[in-house]
Amino acid sequence: MAIPQKKITAANIFQWLWKWIRQLCEWFIVGLIYLCGVSSIIFVFSIFYFVFREGAPFLRDCFDFKNFFLSPEWYPTSISNKRYGILALLAGTGSVTIVAMLVAVPFSLGTAIFIAEFCKKKTKEAMKIVVEILAAIPSVVWGFIGLMVTNPLIVKLTGAPIGLNALNAGIIVGLMSVPIIVSIAEDSIRAVPDGYIEAAEALGATRWQTVYRVILPAAKNGLLAAVLLGVGRAVGETMAVLMATGHSVNIPFNGEFPYFHALESVRTLTATIVAEMGEAPRLDAGMNGSFPAEARHYQVLFVIGIVLFVITFVINTIADLAVKGIRQKKV
Amino acid sequence: MFRIETSAILKVLSYGIIAVSCVGFTGCGGGEKKATKTEKFVIATSGSDTMVNLVQMWAEEYQKVNPLVTVEVAGGGSGVGIRDLIQGIITIANTSREMEPVERDQAKQKTGKDPVEFIVAYDALAVYASMKNPVDTLSLEELAGIYGENGQIDKWSQLGVNMKAIGVNDEIVRVSRQNSSGTYAYFREKVLNKKDFKMGSKDMSGSKDVVELVTKTAGAIGYSGMGYHTEHVKFVKVAAKKGEQGYEPSLDNVLSGKYPLARSLLMFTLGQPDATTKAYIDWLLSPAGQEIVKKAGYVPVAMVKR
Numbered sequence: 113m114a115i116p117q118k119k120i121t122a123a124n125i126f127q128w129l130w131k132w133i134r135q136l137c138e139w140f141i142v143g144l145i146y147l148c149g150v151s152s153i154i155f156v157f158s159i160f161y162f163v164f165r166e167g168a169p170f171l172r173d174c175f176d177f178k179n180f181f182l183s184p185e186w187y188p189t190s191i192s193n194k195r196y197g198i199l200a201l202l203a204g205t206g207s208v209t210i211v212a213m214l215v216a217v218p219f220s221l222g223t224a225i226f227i228a229e230f231c232k233k234k235t236k237e238a239m240k241i242v243v244e245i246l247a248a249i250p251s252v253v254w255g256f257i258g259l260m261v262t263n264p265l266i267v268k269l270t271g272a273p274i275g276l277n278a279l280n281a282g283i284i285v286g287l288m289s290v291p292i293i294v295s296i297a298e299d300s301i302r303a304v305p306d307g308y309i310e311a312a313e314a315l316g317a318t319r320w321q322t323v324y325r326v327i328l329p330a331a332k333n334g335l336l337a338a339v340l341l342g343v344g345r346a347v348g349e350t351m352a353v354l355m356a357t358g359h360s361v362n363i364p365f366n367g368e369f370p371y372f373h374a375l376e377s378v379r380t381l382t383a384t385i386v387a388e389m390g391e392a393p394r395l396d397a398g399m400n401g402s403f404p405a406e407a408r409h410y411q412v413l414f415v416i417g418i419v420l421f422v423i424t425f426v427i428n429t430i431a432d433l434a435v436k437g438i439r440q441k442k443v
Numbered sequence: 444m445f446r447i448e449t450s451a452i453l454k455v456l457s458y459g460i461i462a463v464s465c466v467g468f469t470g471c472g473g474g475e476k477k478a479t480k481t482e483k484f485v486i487a488t489s490g491s492d493t494m495v496n497l498v499q500m501w502a503e504e505y506q507k508v509n510p511l512v513t514v515e516v517a518g519g520g521s522g523v524g525i526r527d528l529i530q531g532i533i534t535i536a537n538t539s540r541e542m543e544p545v546e547r548d549q550a551k552q553k554t555g556k557d558p559v560e561f562i563v564a565y566d567a568l569a570v571y572a573s574m575k576n577p578v579d580t581l582s583l584e585e586l587a588g589i590y591g592e593n594g595q596i597d598k599w600s601q602l603g604v605n606m607k608a609i610g611v612n613d614e615i616v617r618v619s620r621q622n623s624s625g626t627y628a629y630f631r632e633k634v635l636n637k638k639d640f641k642m643g644s645k646d647m648s649g650s651k652d653v654v655e656l657v658t659k660t661a662g663a664i665g666y667s668g669m670g671y672h673t674e675h676v677k678f679v680k681v682a683a684k685k686g687e688q689g690y691e692p693s694l695d696n697v698l699s700g701k702y703p704l705a706r707s708l709l710m711f712t713l714g715q716p717d718a719t720t721k722a723y724i725d726w727l728l729s730p731a732g733q734e735i736v737k738k739a740g741y742v743p744v745a746m747v748k749r
Contacts, residue, residue: 391522
């Protein structure tokens with residue numbers, strides 16, 4: 113059987129061309145959407161790979177658990193005796209996070225309960241917008257508020273020698289993490305089935321009793337997740353803490369009462385990276401494969417990056433599991 | 444049979460079109476770049492935070508002298524300038540410290556050229572204190588006691604300064620710089636004899652930040668370039684030895700060598716500079732350029748006979 117032959121006309125060629133271009137476009141679009149879909153996975157893994165690759169020589173050659181995690185001595189550019197201890201930086205991050213959560217948790221849970229249960233619809237809309245605006249303030253503006261407003265205020269109120277300290281940064285970062293906690297906490301409070309609330313009211317519970325005895329216990333996993341995400345935000349915050357902590361290598365915890373001295377300046381892991389990365393030279397290994405001593409500073413900053421990565425990863429995973437916990441319960 | 448052939452021909456044809464258009468575009472791009480390059484020169488510089496103001500003033504003034512040349516100025520610190528120079532991003536690195544032998548080796552290894560040094564001005568490292576603070580003179584030993592790793596001085600009362608009288612906390616708030624700044628390195632070399640700083644100092648990221656924080660904090664002490672002085676903050680006089688007379692960082696005291704913490708401000712290029720850059724550096728060192736040094740609060744080179 114003979115294949116029906118097409119005549120070579122201009123129209124025929126044009127048709128072929130058109131079909132072919134459309135097919136190509138189709139492939140292109142499909143590929144593009146696929147790429148967008150997997151991009152976040154690619155980004156996470158390539159960032160992790162990059163951070164790990166830069167930090168790896170330090171981990172291989174001079175990483176020592178005891179000197180790295182348990183020593184407060186941070187002297188990466190010392191001439192005679194370079195020391196890379198991040199205990200003080202961990203303590204700084206920890207202290208800022210503690211203060212931040214002390215500030216943020218009551219405020220944001222209160223706000224979330226108010227928005228979800230107590231206020232009228234109009235107030236609710238207005239509140240939500242205001243909370244969103246709070247989230248939109250850039251962190252450098254928060255840092256500036258810490259520098260110019262809370263700094264003199266703390267000196268005036270407490271008599272501390274300087275107002276740039278863990279308390280100041282904690283307040284600032286606490287306010288910064290309010291929006292994220294509010295929005296997730298409010299969602300989880302609203303996810304409490306109406307039946308619970310109706311049952312409580314039918315039993316004659318007051319509004320406060322309903323909130324305290326029924327809604328909060330029912331929403332507790334979501335609230336935990338909200339707080340944990342707030343903690344993640346506080347740990348990862350950089351610019352504002354750089355400006356408000358005083359950026360000083362110091363452990364604010366000791367055996368003396370009250371054990372935690374929030375009025376002392378501290379320095380966080382993130383702020384250390386941002387302040388020192390710019391000037392730490394990225395040097396290559398010499399002929400014999402060993403790195404010059406000056407190359408270690410850059411590498412150790414990436415190791416700190418790995419530590420931060422691990423901390424936030426753990427926090428986010430726990431938050432995820434907590435959220436999943438409520439979903440399973442509901443089903 | 445025919446079908447396959449058409450599609451194959453079309454494929455080849457379209458690849459051809461794509462290839463030709465690509466070559467065409469890149470060709471155009473290259474041409475444009477070349478055209479702008481002959482019209483205008485850009486001298487990219489970065490480095491010392493201490494010198495940013497001065498270099499900025501020079502750059503603005505030089506724009507008037509030679510409108511064809513634009514000088515780009517970036518800060519970040521001496522370390523950044525040297526790193527950028529080694530990586531070939533910039534033409535001139537502004538630094539407030541010498542290049543370390545390791546850095547020279549790196550530059551040679553990476554670019555095959557030796558860095559060339561130009562002294563463009565002199566600066567004094569000033570010690571600042573708040574206007575409220577009654578402290579007047581500190582010796583280098585006392586500064587080492589305040590800032591050094593094993594230094595024993597933590598309270599103003601140990602220096603004989605009575606802060607209670609003005610209702611300020613007795614603790615000395617040490618303001619320092621981040622650990623790779625040229626100013627930090629210079630202070631460590633001259634005051635601490637290359638030993639380390641005491642932990643717990645407030646490490647600021649800029650020369651100006653140090654002066655601002657000291658201005659606002661009554662119990663603070665800080666060090667920074669003399670050019671950052673304002674009327675709201677005071678210089679602490681510095682004496683070479685305890686009991687000797689202390690001097691303020693002024694033009695005269697730096698020129699006469701009485702002020703113990705004077706240093707040179709440098710520029711580095713990779714190999715001998717090209718004609719445009721050379722003209723710029725020559726202008727900096729001319730009387731017109733050095734007049735600006737004076738205006739910026741530093742000490743001109745021409746006045747110091749070496």
